[in-house]
Amino acid sequence: MPSSRRPSRRRGRRSPLATVVLLALGLVFTGSSYALFTATSAGDAATAASQESIDHGQKLFAANCATCHGMNLEGTEAGPTLLGVGAASVDFQVGTGRMPLANTGPQAPEKPVMFTEEDIQAMADYVASVSPGPGIPEEEYLQTTGDATRGAELFRINCAMCHNVAGAGGALTQGKYAPALHGTSPKHIYEAMTTGPQNMPVFNDANLTPEDKRDIITALKYQEEAPSPGGYELGSLGPVAEGLFAWVFGLGAIVALTVWITARSN
Template identity: 65%
Template sequence: MIRNSKKKHSTKKTGRRHPLATVALVAIGLLFTGAAYAGFSGTAAVADIDLQSQTTIDEGQKLFAANCATCHGMEGQGSAEGPSLIGTGAASTHFQVGTGRMPLAFQGPQGMIKPAQFTEEQTLKLAAFVASLGPGPAIPEARYLDGKGNVATGGELFRINCAMCHNVAGAGGALTEGKFAPPLHGVEAVHIYEAMITGPQNMPVFNDMNITPEEKRDVISYLQYMENTVSVGGFKLGSLGPVAEGLFIWVFGLGAVIALTVWVTARSN
């Protein structure tokens, strides 16, 4: 009886000290600790960035010299490979770099959207340096990006000013010479606002005299409403409009009718 008791106790004790269990606990602890630290430190670093600080501008200048000066010049004066950035403001840099359009992957009709090459902190530092070169549009205030504007007004403004290129549902569309208006689904509110005030590529500039900051907030609210609202009519086919929908019905609908007719005829024969 004594031997059996010792054996059971020994087995239980050995199970608690299994080396894999120890490694797993340590790995989980390190994972959660690292994630928490990274999230906290990253948020704090971005929140503490002062775009007017000379230290921030100097750090942005170093990033600019290493990654942008080849095309835009050491002082952002431009060259044969890239336009001048003097007077474009912080908003333009934050939009172009934050959406991955810059640095360019290749020369083409327009800059392509791709994963951002810089962190948000680095992007803000680059924006601070470019803003120091000359007055230009600033990064918008958070109160205009909350999506709580007037959706009806935003929809009317969007249909009048934007739908001819971006489609009434913000699904995007083709332009001339290989260019296109990108879809607006999934685009951050700050980048939509920045695009309106900087007019990237073929897009016109909508300054505060054309569309007020409150109206820009309404447009953003409309786009977010369109993106988050479920279509009551079923499959939206990408919201590309009546041409795409008519083509779908013509090809698949009429094709199904013809296939059914052939099948019924074959069965009768």
């Protein structure tokens, strides 16, 4: 007669609770590692900048930026948090005059710089000491000694849809725009790629390596300094501007000449 006992559970089967415990341990290990890494990065950034510069930057920040960004960089209704933006974002925004913001609008326009280089560096040091983020680029990546041909190709793939293939800028939606890049310093071009100001996406080192960014800067500066063999370049805005010029001035000249010939014949 067969036994009526139910077969016992197979030995060695993992309990559902064990899976939960393993996941929890994995999350704790990952979080601890990340906290240790960020703490080390913050310590390194604070060590690199003098305490005197950080203190000076904190005073400047409290007097000029804290109203919108909060005394502890936490952000307010009038401005976003600056935790994690790093020194590069401060150097770009303040170094191009976009900050402090004069008035609200679709985006912050470039305007005359209000602070000295020492003051901008001090504010960047302070923000970086509070929370780690992208740093000011090293000088070796700001030289125009890269591969201009490769840089032009990278710019065309990643940037030209907004900034125009010649870096002349272009209009976006809702009153926003991609600014012209002619006359922009290599440092600010690099910082814009690493921090993604306004509507620009962030191109970290996984997207574009520091060498890639140097190549793009090289291509832009080569294009900026190269002469225009075709004469006046019309802002490098492409066939629309050239066609408009030909239509208004070229056709207008033909009409004026026709009227003049008709008047002389009469």
